[in-house]
Amino acid sequence: MATVVVFAVSVLVDNSSIYDSYWGLQPLAVAGYYVWTGWGGDGSVGDGRLAARTAARAASARADRGDGPCILYALRLTSNFYRDWPGLVKEDFRYKSFRASTGRGYWPVSFVGIHLFPTIMVYLGCLPLYGMTRAGAARFGWLDGLGAAVMLGAIGLAFVADEQMRLFRRDPRNRGRIMQSGLWSRSRHPNYLGEVSTWWGLWAVRRRGGSGMVVDRRRGGRHQLAVRVRQRSHDGAAPACDARRVQRVPRSDPHAAAAPVGRATPFDRAAGAPVRHLRDYFLSQSLPTPAPWPPTPG
């Protein structure tokens, strides 16, 4: 929704570069929102109970490891954009190229390619922040420290690279020449290396575990298998197992036990019975009684 607002202003001022600094500010806004909702959603701490307050504080302390670098990242990227920005008279040369090649179809291309897709990328990249800011997040571990160090190092790398390029461009003797000194003699795009490494660092902070967006291949694979088998059994196409087999899949998530089980689909929010896990949905479905095995003759 925010991207639609930014796009509308881009159209109004006829300049898609309005989006450019929005990219760097998004992680900060997302992190701030997650911290806010992690503390109770309305800015208060939980519902006032001591346990909720303690859990929220623990989550917030853990979030500092990811949110702190996000603040630095936003400051670096945004300041780098505005320091040499002459105003709306300038538009990124790549956007100008799009404008020239697409003609009247420029704004749909701008919306999808310049506004929407980058927003989706940033949003997905920020998913680790969600887990960090929830109550019950894991304690600080070595991988958290490594991830935070990678993020800070990457932000520093990009900052130095941008400053070196800025100094190079300011020298009129360098006009028409290619930057080949400093970090730019070691890497073709040290600024992009810093950008990419920042996101890997954020991923590493989150990778360690706790509540949130982490993909545990072993558990994930097992659960997905259970769901598939359940689906096939439900269809009657391959009664490979019955409901008891599915129910034996361990529930390692203490929060899942409190999840309401309803008969609505996971996507049917209007039904008033939110299903918080796909397995709850499948377990709530009535199955035909499995045929006895071996089948009785006749």
Place this chain on the structure above:
Amino acid sequence: MREMIRARRGWGVLISAATYIVALVTAVLVVRAAGLEHPLADLGWERWWRR
């Protein structure tokens, strides 16, 4: 009018800042009105991925 705004850096910074603030407030209002703490997590994907 548009040319005047484009010519001055201060207008560009002001418009950008106002845009981002309006965008942020709009996004928060929409997400909260929809009852979502997190659009993906509230669909159940978070727990699905964690298992």
